[in-house]
Amino acid sequence: MRTTRRARKALGTGRNGLGTRRAAVAIVAVGAVALSGCSGDSSSDDKGSGDAASKAPAATVQLPKLDGEKIQVAAVWTGPEQENFTKVLSEFEKRTGATVTFVPAQDPIVNFLGTKIAGGSPPDVAMLPQVGAIQQAVEKKWAKPVGAEAKAQLAKNFSKGWQDLGAVDGTQYGVYFKAANKSLVWYNNAAFENAGAAAPKTWQDFLKTAETISASGVTPVSVAGADGWTLTDWFENIYLSQAGPEKYDQLAKHEIKWTDGSVKDALTTLGQLFGKPNLIAGGTDGALQTEFPASVTQTFTGGDQPKGAMVFEGDFVGVNIGQTEAKIGTDAKVFPFPAVGTDSPVVTGGDAAVALKDTKGAQALLTFLASTDAAKIWAEAGGFVSPNKSLDVAAYPNDVQRDIAKALIAAGDDFRFDMSDQMPQSFGGTPGKGEWKALQDFLKNPKDVAGIQQQLETAAAKAYTS
Secondary structure (H helix, E strand, C coil): CCCCCCCEEEECCCCCCCCCHHHHHHHHHHHHHHHHHHHCCCCCCCCCCCCCCCCCCCCCCCCCCCCCCEEEEEECCCHHHHHHHHHHHHHHHHHHCCEEEEEECCCCHHHHHHHHHHCCCCCCEEEECCHHHHHHHHHCCCCECCCHHHHHHHHHHCCHHHHHHCEECCEECEEEEEEEECCEEEEEHHHHHHHCCCCCCEHHHHHHHHHHHHHCCCCCEECCCCCHHHHHHHHHHHHHHHHCHHHHHHHHCCCCCCCCHHHHHHHHHHHHHHCCHHHECCHHHHHHCCCHHHHHHCCCCCCCCCCCCEEECCCCHHHHHCCCCCCECCCEEEEECCECCCCCCCEEEEEEEEECCCCHHHHHHHHHHCCHHHHHHHHHHCCCECCCCCCCHHHCCCHHHHHHHHHHHHCCCCEEEEHHHHCCHHHHCCCCCHHHHHHHHHHHCCCCHHHHHHHHHHHHHHHHHC
8 A cells, every 4th residue: 555654754844844742732632623523423425515525616727738648657556546546647638638657666666766767768757655755856866846837736735844845955846645644543343332442542541442352352453564664653653652753853864763762662662562462463473464455454344353453554544444345434433543642643644746757748747636626536535635725625525534634734734744754765665674674573573672673773874874
């Protein structure tokens, strides 16, 4: 999946800006209030504003005629995400006359693009899931600056924080099309009701709830251990809540080492869950073989006897819930990631469109992706949150997603971006290496906190100096 890993950086006063502790608390408050309404029954086809969302509005952005032009767009999205993005591209084709081809990319996408560029066949546009990937694309002189039309859409529709995330040294390169709130826990409502469990607010309550559900005969937590990026998100949410935003920012930049006591504390806390295989669907071995989509679908199939009662990940979980018979808001509900420290964490992420060719077609596509017209298409399909502040939340298909979107926009520029997405990709974004591999090893042996810390530090030191 690939809105799939998100939450790495200090979204705030700029690409390298830091939000304040007070801002982080404000976001938590917004998120908690917004999500508190998610427990009410609301069907997945509820459109909120009557017919308003179903009527096709007039185009909000003018696009050039591109008859005969061929455009390639590379992204790591698969399955429902790829299908929904293709709907966006199809609308762009209708409006411009261009032919757009989706190019499936592999992780890490920078390596994939490097191969394409070395072979003389780069895509016109790439959807980059990491701030670090944008920076690398600029350093390698692959990325092309955003044109005037796309900049105008960004200025109209996006907060400065989201614009700055796509900028390098003051020049705009990226258009953040898809965002993610990566501080959510989704749960099977029938399993919770059967166990007499309620949504927890703190980490200790979360562990107690897990034990309560386990006692009812259902394994409480589904963990996608086969995908290392999900484990980084577990760590980051715990670390942000427990260590605080300042330490979070320092660790993201490797200004403090992974052998720091704050990392020890976070791993120890995570080990309170990972160290109890009976609380994890399939146990440790099963989790390490479970990929993200399966971690979701196994939580929302089987009625009140699923393989796991809860699954942690972002708003994009809704896409995979849509592959089951569960309805968001009734069968599938959500609560904010439990507070380990004083506050619940708010970690976010996103995918940015970056032009790799300075062509009329590539720039037109960036302009379209920065518009409300493009955001509305995927918003209506579900499993998507847009950082576009001008998008009417009535476009989202249910109250749960509307509340998540409202909280994201209400946060303005105050949030923390996925830490691993801020790091060199060789450390924070490569399967089988760096942080991904170390945290999978930690899932296997959560007692070896010191060993994992040293493994993380060795890999990080190498990545940050290369």
